[in-house]
Structure formats: C-alpha cells, structure tokens
Amino acid sequence: xxxxxxxxxxxxxxxxxxxxxxxxxxxxxxxxxxxxxxxxxxxxxxxxxxxxxxxxxxxxxxxxxxxxxxxxxxxxxxxxxxxxxxxxxxxxxxxxxxxxxxxxxxxxxxxxxxxxxxxxxxxxxxxxxxxxxxxxxxxxxxxxxxxxxxxxxxxxxxxxxxxxxxxxxxxxxxxxxxxxxxxxxxxxxxxxxxxxxxxxxxxxxxxxxxxxxxxxxxxxxxxxxxxxxxxxxxxxxxxxxxxxxxxxxxxxxxxxxxxxxxxxxxxxxxxxxxxxxxxxxxxxxxxxxxxxxxxxxxxxxxxxxxxxxxxxxxxxxxxxxxxxxxxxxxxxxxxxxxxxxxxxxxxxxxxxxxxxxxxxxxxxxxxxxxxxxxxxxxxxxxxxxxxxxxxxxxxxxxxxxxxxxxxxxxxxxxxxxxxxxxxxxxxxxxxxxxxxxxxxxxxxxxxxxxxxxxxxxxxxxxxxxxxxxxxxxxxxxxxxxxxxxxxxxxxxxxxxxxxxxxxxxxxxxxxxxxxxxxxxxx
Numbered sequence: 001x002x003x004x005x006x007x008x009x010x011x012x013x014x015x016x017x018x019x020x021x022x023x024x025x026x027x028x029x030x031x032x033x034x035x036x037x038x039x040x041x042x043x044x045x046x047x048x049x050x051x052x053x054x055x056x057x058x059x060x061x062x063x064x065x066x067x068x069x070x071x072x073x074x075x076x077x078x079x080x081x082x083x084x085x086x087x088x089x090x091x092x093x094x095x096x097x098x099x100x101x102x103x104x105x106x107x108x109x110x111x112x113x114x115x116x117x118x119x120x121x122x123x124x125x126x127x128x129x130x131x132x133x134x135x136x137x138x139x140x141x142x143x144x145x146x147x148x149x150x151x152x153x154x155x156x157x158x159x160x161x162x163x164x165x166x167x168x169x170x171x172x173x174x175x176x177x178x179x180x181x182x183x184x185x186x187x188x189x190x191x192x193x194x195x196x197x198x199x200x201x202x203x204x205x206x207x208x209x210x211x212x213x214x215x216x217x218x219x220x221x222x223x224x225x226x227x228x229x230x231x232x233x234x235x236x237x238x239x240x241x242x243x244x245x246x247x248x249x250x251x252x253x254x255x256x257x258x259x260x261x262x263x264x265x266x267x268x269x270x271x272x273x274x275x276x277x278x279x280x281x282x283x284x285x286x287x288x289x290x291x292x293x294x295x296x297x298x299x300x301x302x303x304x305x306x307x308x309x310x311x312x313x314x315x316x317x318x319x320x321x322x323x324x325x326x327x328x329x330x331x332x333x334x335x336x337x338x339x340x341x342x343x344x345x346x347x348x349x350x351x352x353x354x355x356x357x358x359x360x361x362x363x364x365x366x367x368x369x370x371x372x373x374x375x376x377x378x379x380x381x382x383x384x385x386x387x388x389x390x391x392x393x394x395x396x397x398x399x400x401x402x403x404x405x406x407x408x409x410x411x412x413x414x415x416x417x418x419x420x421x422x423x424x425x426x427x428x429x430x431x432x433x434x435x436x437x438x439x440x441x442x443x444x445x446x447x448x449x450x451x452x453x454x455x456x457x458x459x460x461x462x463x464x465x466x467x468x469x470x471x472x473x474x475x476x477x478x479x480x481x482x483x484x485x486x487x488x489x490x491x492x493x494x495x496x497x498x499x500x501x502x503x504x505x506x507x508x509x510x511x512x513x514x515x516x517x518x519x520x521x522x
Contacts, residue, residue, distance in 0.1 A: 008094040008095055008096075008097075009046075009092060009094060010045055010046060010048075010050060010065055010066065010093055010094050010095040010108070011043060011044055011045025011046060011065070011066045011071070011092070011093060012043070012044050012045075012071070012090055012091065012092055012093075013038075013040040013042075013043050013090070013091050013093060013110065014040055014041045014042045014043070014075060014088065014089070014090050015038045015039075015040055015041060015088065015089045015090075015091065015113075016041040016077065016086055016087070016088050017086070017087045018084065018085070018086060018087070019087065019121075020087055020115035020116075020117045020121070020123070020132075021115075022038060022087055022089065025038045025039055025041075026038050026039075027039045028061075029061075030057060030060045030061040031060045031061065032060070036057070036061050037061065037063070041077065041088075042075055043064070043066055043069070044066070044069050044070065044071050044072050045065060045066025045067070045068065045069055045070075045071075046066075046068070046070070046071065047068045047069070047070045048068065049068065050065055050066075050068075050095050051065055051066050051067050051068045052064070052065060052067075053065070054096065054104055054107075054108065055104070056096075056104075056107040056108065057107065063107065063108050065093075065095055065108065070221075072221070072222055072223055073221075073223050073224065073225045073226070073231065074166065074222075074223035074224075074231045074233060076166075080135045081135070081433070082135050082136050082137045082453065082484065083134065083135075083136065083137075083424075083433075083434045083451050083453075083484060084134065084135075084433060084434065085132055085133070085134045086132070086133050086134070086135075087115055087130070087131075087132050088130065088131050088132075088133065089113035089127075089129060089130045090113075090129050090130075091110045091111040091112075091113060091129060092110065092111050092129075093108050093109065093110035093111075094108055094109055094110075095108055096108040096109075111129055112127070113126075113127045113129050113130040114126065114127040114130065115127075115130055115132065136481070136482045136483065136484045137453040137454050137483040137484055138454075138481045138482075138483050139409065139414075139454070139455060139456055139457045139478070139481065139482065139483035140413075140414040140417040140418060140420065140421070140454055140455065140456045140483065140508075140511070141409045141410045141411060141412075141413040141414025141415070141417060141456065141511070142407065142408075142409055142414075142457070142481055142483065143407060143408050143409070143410055143413070144407055144481065145167055145170070145173070145175070145404075145405060145406050145407040146165055146166070146167055146404070146405065147165060147402040147403060147404055147405055148403075148405050149401070149402040149403060151163050151164055151165070151400055151402060154394070154398050154399070154400060155399055155400050155401045155402075156398065156399055156401075157183075157394065157395060157397060157398025157399060158290070158326065158392055158395050158398060159183070159200070159236070159237070159392055159393055159394035159395055159398045160237050160243055160246075160390075160391045160392055161234065161235050161236040161237045161393070161394060162234075162235045163181065163232060163233060163234050163235065163400050164232075164233045164235075165230050165231070165232055165233070165402065165404075166230070166231045166233065167229055167230060167404075168226055168229060168230070168231050169226065169229040170229065171229065172226075172228055172229030173228060173229035173230065173404055174207070174209070174210075174228055174229075174404065175404050175405065175406045176209075176403065176404065176405070177207055177208075177209040177210065177228075177403065177404055178207075178208040178209050178401065178402070178403045179205065179206065179207055179208060179230075179401070179402055179403070179404070180204075180205075180206045180208050180399055180400070180401045181203055181204070181205055181206075181232060181399060181400045181401075182203060182204045182206070182397070182398070182399040183200055183202070183203045183220075183394035183395065183396065183397070183398045183399065184200075184201050184202045184203070184204075184217070184396050185198040185199060185200055185201055185393065185394070185395045185396045186198050186199045186200075186201050198290070198393065198395060198396075199238070199393055200220045200236055200238070200393040200394040200395070201219070201220060202217045202218055202219055202220060203215070203218055203220060203234075203394075204216050204217065204218070205218070205224065205227060205232065207228070208401070214227045214228060215227060220234070220236065220394075221234070222234060230404070234394075236393055236394055237391035237392060237393055238393055239391070240288060240289075240290045240390055240391065240392055240393075241390065241391050242278070242388075242389070242390060242391070243389040243390055243391045245260065246258075246260055246387070246389040247260055247262075247278070247387055247388060247389045248260040248261045248262040248263075248267075248276060248386065248387065249261055249262065249263075249264040249267045249270060249276065249384070249385070249386055249387075250267070250294075250385045250386070250387050251267035251268040251269055251270070252268060252269075253385055260387070262275055262276045262277065262278075263275045264276075264380075264384070265372075269383075270384060271378060271381070272378050272379060272380040272381065272384055273371050273372055273375055273377070273378045274346060274369040274370070274371065274377070274378070274379065274380055275369060275370050275371070275372065276367060276368075276369055276386055277367070277368045277369070277370070278365055278366070278367050278388055279365065279366045280364075280365060280366075281351060281352075281363040281364060281365060281366050283363055285361065285362060285363045286362070286363045286364070287362040287363070287364070288364075289354075289362075289364055289390075290390050290392040290393075291324050291325065291326045291327070291364075291390070292324075292325040292326065292387065292388060292389045292390060293322055293323065293324055293325060293331065293352055293364065293365065293387070293388040294322070294323050294325060294385055294386065294387050294388070295320050295321070295322050295333075295350070295367065295385070295386040295388075296320065296321050296322075296323065296384075296385050297319055297320045297380040297381055297382065297383070297384040297385070298319045298320070298321075298381075298382055299319065299381050299382040300319060301317040301318060301319050302318070302319060302320070302321055303317070303318045303319075303320065303321050303333060304317050304318070305318070305332065305333055305334055305335060306332055306355075308332070308334065308353070308361065312336070313334040313335055313336060313337075313351070314335040314336070314337040314342070314343075314344065314348070315335075316335060316342070316343050316344045318333060318335075318344060319381075320333070320350075320380070321333070322352050324354070331352055331353065331354050331364070332352070332353040332354070332355060332361075333350055333351070333352060333353070334350070334351040334352075334353050334363075335348055335349070335350060335351075336348055336349040336350075336351065345377075346369050346370070346371065346377050346379070348368075349366055349367065349368045350366070350367040350368075351363055351364075351365070351366055351367075352364040352365045352367070352388075365388055367386070367388075407481060409456075409457060411510060411511055414456050414508070414511045414512075415511055415512050417454065418456075418506070418508070418511065418512050418513070418514045419514065420454040421452065421453070421454050421455060421506055421514045421516065422452075422453050422454060422516070423450055423451070423452055423453075423504065423516065423518040424450065424451050424453055425450065426450075426518045426519065427518065427519035427520065427521050428448075428450050428489075428518070428519065428520045428521060429521050430521065430522055432448070432449050432450060432451075434449045434450070434451055434486070435447060435448060435449045447488050448488060448489040448496075449486050449487070449488060449489070450486075450487055450489060450518070451484050451485065451486055451487075452474075452476070452484070452485045452487065452504070452506075453483060453484050454483050455476050455483050455484070455485055455506065455508075456476075456483075456506075456508040456511050457476075457477070457478050457479065457483075458476070458477050458508060458509060459476050459506050459507060459508040459509075459511075460473065460474070460475055460476075460506070460507045461473070461474040461475075461476065461485065461504055461505070461506050462474075462504065462505045462507070463487075463502055463503070463504050463505075464502065464503045464504075464505070465500065465502060465503075466500070466501055466502075466503070470492070471491050471492065471497070471502065472487070472490070472491055472492050473492065474487060489520070497520055498520070499520045499521055499522045500519070500520060501517060501518075501519050502517065502518055502519070502520065503515065503516070503517055504516055504517070504518065
C-alpha cells in the first residue's frame with residue numbers, strides 16, 4: 001500500500017469497453033448521479049472474509065470489495081462481435097485503511113490503466129495491465145491449435161466432469177508433447193463407511209514426453225495458471241447427484257453411441273413398456289453413494305431377496321439382479337409389495353440394498369415402474385438393462401491425457417464451410433459498426449467498411465455490378481486464424497462505390513467457389 005507500506009492486496013477487477021476511455025463501462029454513479037466508477041465485467045477477490053460494499057468519497061459513493069470468490073487465472077468473454085475492437089483493463093485493488101475501531105480512513109485504491117491512441121484512434125500503446133482485442137471469424141476449414149483428444153470425459157477413472165485447454169502463448173507451447181492431469185481426493189476423510197463421500201482436493205500436471213512435473217499437488221481450482229503456454233480449465237462435478245444424461249434403460253449397450261431413456265419405447269432394442277422412475281431412498285436407512293448401479297433382467301428367475309424386515313419387504317423370486325458397477329459386486333434387491341398381492345409386479349417398488357458388514361445394511365435407490373396410459377404391461381426380459389448413474393467429483397487416480405496439436409486447415413471441412421462465407425453488414429445502410437472512429441478535429445466521415453467473413457486462408461474475391469462489370473478484385477492471404485477481409489467500398493479506379501446490388505465471387509484454389517450478393521444503401 002502506498003500509504004501504509006503494507007501488502008493489502010484484495011482482488012482483481014476486469015473492465016471492458018468499446019473505446020480507449022472505456023466510457024461505456026463507466027456506469028456506476030455517486031449520489032449525485034455522476035458516473036464515477038467502472039462496472040467490472042468480472043471480479044475476483046481473496047477468500048478472506050473481507051467482502052461487500054464500503055462507503056467511499058466521503059460517503060457519496062460505494063465500492064464493492066467482492067464476494068470472497070477466490071482468485072482465478074482465466075476468463076473467457078463470449079459477449080463479443082467479430083471485427084469490433086474491445087478494450088480490456090485488469091486492475092488490482094486493496095481494501096483500504098481502517099483505524100482501530102474498524103472505521104475506513106483511506107478509501108480502497110486500484111491500479112490505473114491507459115490506452116494511447118492517435119487522432120484516427122489507432123492504438124499506439126497501452127499500460128501493462130491493458131490490452132485491445134479484435135475477435136475475428138476463423139477461416140473456412142480452420143482447426144484451432146490445442147488438442148484433438150476428447151476431454152469432455154475423463155480418460156480413465158470415475159469422475160464425470162470435463163476439462164479443456166486454452167493456448168495463451170503460442171511461443172511457449174510444446175506442440176506434439178503428451179500431458180497428463182491426475183487428481184487426488186479426500187477419501188480418507190469420509191464421514192462413514194456407508195457414504196463413500198469424497199471431494200477432489202488437488203491435481204498434478206505432468207509433461208509425459210519430458211517426464212517433467214509442471215504442477216504438483218496443486219489445490220483444485222476452476223483454471224490453472226499459465227504453464228508451457230497452456231491454461232487448464234476444469235468443470236468438476238463437485239456434488240454427488242443423478243447424472244440424468246447417462247441414466248435409464250440402456251440402448252446400444254457398451255457402444256460409443258449408448259442411448260438412455262426412462263421410457264424403453266424411446267430406446268433401440270426394447271419390447272418392454274415399463275417406464276422407470278428412480279429416487280434416492282429417503283428412509284432412515286437410506287444413504288447416498290457416488291457408485292453407479294445396473295439392474296439386469298433375464299427370462300428366468302435368477303434372484304431371491306434376503307430375509308430382511310419381512311413385515312415390510314416381500315420375499316419373491318425375481319428375474320432381475322442388481323450390480324454395483326464400481327465394485328462389480330451383486331447387491332441385494334428388496335420388494336415393497338404396494339398392491340399386497342403377494343407377488344412382484346409393476347405396481348411394486350424395488351429397493352437396492354448393500355450389506356457393508358454383518359451389522360451394516362444401507363438402502364440406496366428406490367425404483368418404480370408404470371405403463372403408458374391405456375397399454376397392458378409388457379415386463380422386461382432377457383438382456384434389458386436399467387442404469388442408475390451419478391455425477392461425481394474427480395477421484396484419486398482419475399486422469400485426463402492429451403497431446404497438443406498445431407492449428408491446421410482441413411480442405412474437406414473448408415469445402416463444406418464455403419456456404420458460411422458472408423458479407424456483413426448486408427445490406428450496408430450508410431454506416432457499419434466496423435468503421436473506425438474519427439476525431440472531431442478532422443473533416444469528413446472517415447473510411448467506409450464492409451467485411452467478407454469465414455473466408456478460406458487463400459482466396460480471390462471478385463466483385464461485379466449487375467451488368468457483370470468488374471468493380472474490384474481483392475486478395476485474401478493469411479497464415480493465421482483470420483477469416484475476415486475488410487473492403488473500403490472503393491472501386492478498382494479509386495472511386496466511392498455507388499448504391500445498388502452487387503455480386504461477389506470467391507475462388508479458393510483446391511477448395512472451391514462461392515457466389516453471393518450484397519446491397520449498398522446510402
């Protein structure tokens with residue numbers, strides 16, 4: 001702190017605007033209604049009990065110290081328009097200086113930022129905590145650098161979350177290297193043998209190619225710091241609960257395209273019409289577990305329930321077994337004879353029970369069925385499988401593995417994406433949001449601009465009037481992920497383009513051609 005010479009860092013704020021002054025973000029006012037503070041796009045602060053708003057500027061305004069979110073190292077802004085320049089500033093702030101009674105004596109302070117522009121609003125420089133960014137459409141057929149491995153599910157393990165990687169420094173990335181992210185959990189701190197609850201505690205990040213451990217025993221977080229040009233992003237299912245996307249009657253069992261639905265009529269290969277309903281057992285013996293289960297049917301009776309609370313549960317032979325998918329062990333099935341007819345049928349309830357020891361029995365899930373309105377019952381039979389699946393955190397030994405890959409262009413994909421080539425705005429109505437601002441000290445309205453987007457990396461654009469006369473020829477050539485090309489609406493003779501309808505023809509060697517129209521309205 002510049003006043004106390006103490007380290008009193010509290011958090012970060014990210015500001016965003018569409019001009020170098022970020023004037024459209026300066027929307028927080030004082031009591032007089034005067035814009036005073038920038039509204040942050042995002043904010044992160046230490047989880048230290050210091051949070052909420054404090055009065056500042058002699059009680060004429062309020063400053064938000066945060067919500068004890070904890071710090072993050074990565075943020076994705078998805079509210080952007082290709083071709084528009086955005087200005088970002090990341091500022092650190094402190095929590096102010098208080099006296100012995102807790103009264104604020106010096107208001108919280110934050111870093112300054114600066115964007116330096118010339119009279120044409122061309123960016124000439126920024127402070128180290130500021131950056132101007134112009135997102136662009138990617139070229140046709142362009143495949144981003146990163147990895148071609150599927151990180152939507154764990155490479156090996158039981159966790160149901162996902163992860164992703166983002167390249168933030170191309171110069172540091174070791175393309176072609178294989179990496180492993182391995183997790184550790186808190187299973188040694190379970191509440192009881194029956195629950196098997198756990199939480200993901202930490203992870204290791206290892207370069208398997210060089211055998212270097214890049215991050216070791218790092219506390220679990222939403223995103224990692226930058227390491228070898230990469231940022232890791234985690235979507236961890238922190239709480240145990242039903243995974244409805246992987247639950248129900250199973251079609252195409254064991255295949256990559258497994259189907260799931262509680263209504264077997266919506267799954268391939270089923271004749272039964274028993275619509276399933278599954279709930280966590282809510283009795284005093286009911287205990288939630290992260291384990292998954294399957295009920296597997298046969299055409300013959302294969303199971304007889306144990307002698308357990310016979311006044312409550314019916315003992316009748318069944319043509320179904322229950323299996324704990326984590327352990328591979330058979331579990332017990334209890335029958336609640338809801339229609340009291342002395343035999344199991346669709347009106348009754350099945351209860352999955354696990355006997356953890358001679359003295360410990362826990363109930364897991366209740367399963368009931370019904371038939372569609374107006375239909376007779378067709379019971380499940382040989383090969384029918386009902387799965388009960390949970391979302392669960394990354395567990396000890398779970399890991400993702402991936403290999404980094406450079407950006408490439410797939411010509412077949414580019415051919416299929418030629419129809420995505422467009423002119424924006426179309427029609428052009430006297431003004432485009434892509435046009436640069438012009439200082440009030442200059443005469444004229446400045447350069448007019450339209451964009452061709454989603455172009456292949458190498459192509460020629462020819463523009464014709466409706467009489468077929470060539471108006472302009474444009475060349476697009478880039479080795480980057482830029483699929484945009486600006487046109488200043490000037491003809492090949494340097495004249496301003498007249499209003500009307502025009503035809504464009506895009507020719508991309510080895511890929512194909514695309515023809516379209518656009519209109520200019522002055």
